[in-house]
Amino acid sequence: MNPQDMHTTPELNHLTLGFVPLLDAALLVIAREQGFFSEQGVEVSLSRENAWSTLRDKVAAGLLDGAQMLSPMPLAMSLGLERAPCDALAPITLSRNGNAIVLSEPLCQQSGAAMGSDPADSARAVGAWLGKHSGPHRPRLAMVYPFSCQHYLLREWLSLGGIDPDRDVELIVLPPPRMVAALSEGQIDGFCAGEPWGSLAAHQGVGQLVASGAQLWPDHPEKVLGVTRSWAHHYPATLAALIRALVAASDWLADSPENRHQALEWLALPPYLDRSVSHLDTLPLDVTPIHQRLFGPGILRPDVDAMGRIAEQLDRSLRHLDRALDIPTLHECYAPVHFDAAMHQ
Incomplete structure (x- = not known):
């Protein structure tokens, strides 16, 4: 039985996710190249965006279905910082540190x-x-x-x-x-x-x-998958499929050093990071002093408490604008509800 047969069929069978060329785009690249997205019934195209503001605006406008995002970005989008408010969510963490x-x-x-x-x-x-x-x-x-x-x-x-x-x-x-x-x-x-x-x-x-x-900031959430709240509401089965595929990519990456070498080879392809990784002999995960973490217990599940120091900084920015951090919005942005539903936790 195919994995997608065990779950609700995704509402979308083809979608586009954005990324910025960084090592912590790895789970998106692995899920595409190793076929984990396809196994979940979705075909995913990855769109390289060089600037975070461009990626943000394309997600908000619906030109991208979702994207690798800086962990504060869904909350900043929801609060209307530097652009019109756009309710966004971070249903899965993609990396810590880095x-x-x-x-x-x-x-x-x-x-x-x-x-x-x-x-x-x-x-x-x-x-x-x-x-x-x-x-x-x-x-x-x-x-x-x-x-x-x-x-x-x-x-x-x-x-x-x-x-x-x-x-x-x-x-x-x-x-x-x-x-x-x-x-x-x-x-x-x-x-x-x-x-x-x-x-x-x-x-x-x-x-x-x-x-x-x-x-x-040891083990801080660094990148997340970001989608708009409207997109998550309209395509819950598609979102669940994405989450399961990214978890499978993380598990595969953790499985062996050979897999990590293969992941680096994929990242070195021209559509992804190309020559910017040619100096790396291996994918340097959890190595001093960077300690990039893309797998391990609890790494991918969203955690509002882990966003504490980031939320403090955003609150400081808001106070300069005579505003205060909206705690319910913080919790909605980083709630594990979508992750747990996808993984049946």
């Missing part, structure tokens, strides 16, 4: 900042250097999206060094695929982004990792 804070080689050499067991050490080194070299040029640091773990992690790391993110440095937004080139060309002095961009900067000799998201 971010790196990278500084340019010149800044590392001048400040003495280096990766260590305590991320505060590198932040203090930069803070001390800034205290002695204040001038018209503030270091320019990039993050991927205003409402992102990358932004919040970067601000928290800076604060550990006594650096005011709004006064002592310039924070800008860049798409993840632009980070390494911008660092190499001197347009930025550092960035916070997901893999493989941090390790690629180090491999090319244009930057050094000085801290990781796993050090600052």
